[in-house]
Amino acid sequence: MNILQIGLGGFGKNHLRAWAQMGKIRDLRVVDLSEDRLGEARHLFGIAADRVGREYRPFLKDADVVDIVTPSDSHAALCEEALRLGKDVFVEKPMTMTSREAERLAAEVERSRRILQVGYYYRFHPIAQYVREQIRRGELGAIRCLSGRFMGFKRARTDVGVTHTDGIHFIDLFNALIGESPREVYALIRDHFGRGMEDFSIVLMQYPSGIVAQVESGYIQPGNWVDRVVPNAMTTKEITVVGDRKTIRADFEIDKVEQFEVRHELQNGIWAPVHGLCTSPRLRSVTPVELVALELEAFLKSVADRTSPDPNVVESGTKLANVMEAVYRSAKSGQAAAIQSADVQASSLASLIEAAPVGR
Ligand SMILES: NC(=O)c1ccc[n+]([C@@H]2O[C@H](COP(=O)([O-])OP(=O)(O)OC[C@H]3O[C@@H](n4cnc5c(N)ncnc54)[C@H](O)[C@@H]3O)[C@@H](O)[C@H]2O)c1
Missing domain, CATH: 3.40.50.720 (NAD(P)-binding Rossmann-like Domain)
Structure with missing residues (x-):
């Protein structure tokens, strides 16, 4: 080949x-x-x-x-x-x-x-696959909300804003975990560096099922760990998935997963947490290169079998592009932006970003 x-x-x-x-x-x-x-x-x-x-x-x-x-x-x-x-x-x-x-x-x-x-490549991460399997088996119960932080001091990319390069990893991952695409987003972005693209971003998403998710990304917040991909950078890449039976919190940088069996019950007129087991499963640790190899192997398998890759071009291309345009429309208008199949299409992102609020 x-x-x-x-x-x-x-x-x-x-x-x-x-x-x-x-x-x-x-x-x-x-x-x-x-x-x-x-x-x-x-x-x-x-x-x-x-x-x-x-x-x-x-x-x-x-x-x-x-x-x-x-x-x-x-x-x-x-x-x-x-x-x-x-x-x-x-x-x-x-x-x-x-x-x-x-x-x-x-x-x-x-x-x-x-x-x-x-x-x-986070889809191929053992942590993501574990969380996906736990959700699929109903271990978490009904999913209520997800949150992710993908941020840390590092050089600002010049091709796209931070939501489009970092936040998008967790937007894609959340879609994969719960098997839905958001129907509405509300986004706050800031261009402190004055580059015409954001260096800080908070995206709130609402899914058709009612699940709510939040993704924070940025170059101006500290990260917890030395970045394994970008030289001279600190990073935090962590997610929390909250179900009505179990909650999982995971840190991709140190391969740490914590599971909390906690639910709230009405006791004497107070909604109080009832604590069950708190466990920390040990999962296989992978380097960024191993993760890339995992996704390239999956790609070569699709090529050999002539089967559509997972994620396919609609999930990982069209739907995410619609979400990103809604992010910038929302940031520009200050309103929530709906994502519909007949989405208002932008011929250039710059037209959406240029009037977004800028803060110093
Ligand atoms: N999956 C991840 O975690 C992850 C991490 C970092 C970057 N990325 C993605 O990888 C892509 C590249 O990022 P990067 O950090 O390596 O960028 P980079 O700017 O460091 O490197 C891009 C390279 O492409 C080369 N190039 C540009 N146009 C070319 C052309 N027409 N022909 C041949 N070479 C060309 C440049 O010379 C440069 O060496 C981006 O899309 C980025 O979003 C993904």
């Missing part, structure tokens, strides 16, 4: 290590705009000179699958070009900048019968 990886930046290096871990270096061609990054890849993994380059097009026609790890605003065009040439594609999140682009890609996937998988 001929694999073409496009993009060898901060996260592209993790993809390269994951391909190496999977024993795929011999099948790999790597493209990046930077000669230095290509040189480093050649040096570290012994990739032949004729298998690296600064232009992707000369490599694209012979590729069977394409792995896109370039900045987010380049994803839509690269995906479309690869799909049109009949390639199966793995693309890092977010799939596109707008819902219009997402729908074009979904239509191209449908027409071409190609595989397109988006890199939401």
Whole structure:
């Protein structure tokens, strides 16, 4: 199999290590705009000179699958070009900048019968899989609310705002955990740096079932741990899922899961907590590279079996693009924004973000 990886930046290096871990270096061609990054890849993994380059097009026609790890605003065009040439594609999140682009890609996937998988790697995390299974088995009872914090001091990305790069991980994860997409969002974002995109964000979501979720993200709040992906950064990546029988709190950075069997009962006119077992299951610890390898393996399995990936292009592309546009519409208007199938589509995110409130 001929694999073409496009993009060898901060996260592209993790993809390269994951391909190496999977024993795929011999099948790999790597493209990046930077000669230095290509040189480093050649040096570290012994990739032949004729298998690296600064232009992707000369490599694209012979590729069977394409792995896109370039900045987010380049994803839509690269995906479309690869799909049109009949390639199966793995693309890092977010799939596109707008819902219009997402729908074009979904239509191209449908027409071409190609595989397109988006890199939401928390779905593959043992913690996420454990929580999903607990919910599926009814262990938590009825889910009431979820909250997530994905934040910490780190460099501000220049392709998209913090909701669109970090918050979106937990928005996607929450959708996966409860098997729904939000019907309404209310968002507060701030652009303290004055870059035209947010560095702080709080998104409240309401799901059709009535479940409520909150995702906080940002570069200006401290994190608890040294970030395992971004150099020189501190991070917090934790979620809480509250059910009427059990609550789970999990910290992805230190692989810690706590389960509380606590419910409230009316006792002498007071709603008081009744405490049951508090447990902390030990789950397999995984590195970011192992997680990328897990999702790339799932992608290659979809390619081999010709089955739709999980998440599919609608879940991980179109629906999330609709949520993101509603986030920016809400932040701009100061009102909750509904997410409907006939969503108001933005041709550019900038038009939604530019008038959002800015605080210093
Ligand atoms: N899943 C995760 O947890 C996670 C973490 C970090 C980044 N990401 C995603 O990965 C993507 C890349 O992020 P990054 O931090 O590596 O960005 P980056 O800016 O560090 O690197 C991007 C690389 O792409 C290269 N590039 C850009 N256009 C190119 C082109 N046309 N042809 C060849 N190379 C090209 C650049 O030279 C650069 O080396 C983003 O979409 C980001 O959202 C995902």
